[in-house]
Amino acid sequence: MMKSLKLSVAALLVLFSSATLAAPAVSTAAEAASKTATAVEQNVKSAKNKAHSLEKKVTKKVKSQKVSKKKNRNSSVKKGANTALCKDGSYSKSKSRKGACSRHGGIAKWL
DSSP, X not given: OHHHHHHHHHHHXXXXXXXXXXXXXXXXXXXXXXXXXXXXXXXXXXHHHHHHHHHHHHHHHHHHHHHHHHHHHHOOOOOSTTEEEETTSOEEEOSSSTTTTTTTTSEEEEO
């Protein structure tokens, strides 16, 4: 029995030593930190790019809204019954007085 126990221990030692040799090398803490820092830098760049593109979209939308407001102020509507000057400077020629200038801040003056 002692002989089979020695063989078993020897077999285990061979098994563990071969597993250790076959195991991949463990990276050092500095290598892991370097990989993590690189991943974080890439995430930051990606976030900055997304923020920049969103900023461009918002700026473009604000500019187009300003242009459309200027067009509304310069629009000419014939004055007559049910014509109103809205608070934002545009004119409304609605079929009834109810709802005139409802999306332009209300009525400033009936014409």
